[in-house]
């Protein structure tokens with residue numbers, strides 16, 4: 325068999341098992357679970373792995389799992405990732421009635437693509453032509469929702485990071501991985517040029533309560549402090565360079581409890597996103613200074629709790645080239661776009677900091693991600709062609725003594741694991757301003 329014949333075998337196999345793929349995807353769609361609670365989804369993945377010759381590890385970053393197969397010949401270890409978690413979208417037609425979790429980001433389809441790869445690439449007819457090895461990794465918690473639960477796990481020492489992939493990096497799950505790949509659901513086929521990373525910040529304003537009508541002069545209004553800090557932050561926007569793609573956005577989880585009491589406490593939770601760790605640090609420091617300033621201005625106290633979220637994603641052109649060629653084979657004539665920057669974030673960014681990685685998008689969905697209308701319009705594209713794309717990418721990487729895989733594995737990454745973990749931990753801090 326030459327490489328094209330092997331690729332044809334893989335595509336024909338996935339087409340012949342089309343109904344199984346669609347059924348698996350639809351099953352996952354109907355069991356949406358939130359970050360670090362994806363136990364049923366993880367069990368389903370384990371059930372699918374059980375059909376193949378795979379060595380499995382479970383309980384990674386709580387609900388994650390990894391299954392490996394070795395060709396018996398030397399070469400790089402290629403990881404194919406699928407994401408387990410859903411997010412809270414109560415109005416979504418497939419939302420869970422109790423938790424309101426829904427696959428409004430299409431992770432069920434990306435996960436299904438990984439399962440399709442695990443099934444077809446472990447066939448002896450395929451493995452016998454490849455070198456190196458493959459790891460199929462189901463990763464928890466990408467959406468960065470379920471915050472109170474994640475915070476409780478971090479506080480209890482069961483977890484260090486929001487992102488499942490970050491947690492897995494810390495646990496050593498990626499230590500022996502040379503190239504990592506995953507695909508995400510979307511409306512078209514493309515690979516972005518990068519993603520923003522972010523730090524998660526909790527700004528706490530401590531004022532002093534008083535009767536709001538009779539003697540507000542005796543109080544320190546925590547909402548006024550917060551409003552002033554937000555105004556100062558807005559004024560900083562001028563100072564962010566365009567290429568840094570800075571985003572500051574958040575919400576107010578606490579802002580007083582009664583109309584006739586000067587609020588003594590207000591909390592603003594925000595994400596600071598940017599295109600590089602340095603730009604994240606710069607924007608984050610500016611926010612901290614704004615919070616410090618209002619403590620002085622109002623004579624109150626303020627606090628900033630910082631936890632690092634995700635690293636920015638760097639794209640690897642050589643890997644995107646491999647992927648583009650395969651997508652164009654599977655979807656001839658369909659547009660394939662490259663080079664568009666995504667100011668949103670993914671914890672695949674964390675993986676891309678230390679391992680050459682692919683984060684591509686496959687079509688088959690319509691609507692807006694994270695909302696109730698994000699739904700599959702083409703099951704073949706969403707559930708079957710997505711698996712073909714990554715399976716063909718893996719063949720290119722591991723064919724011919726894994727020559728292509730070895731070349732991509734040798735590409736330079738922005739940092740090593742040690743530096744990555746130091747940076748992540750270095751961002752976490754608790755700052756206090758104002759009088760004791």
Ligand SMILES: [Zn+2]
Nearest residue numbers: 429467693694
């Ligand atoms: Zn999402």
Ligand SMILES: [Zn+2]
Nearest residue numbers: 429431466508
């Ligand atoms: Zn997503």
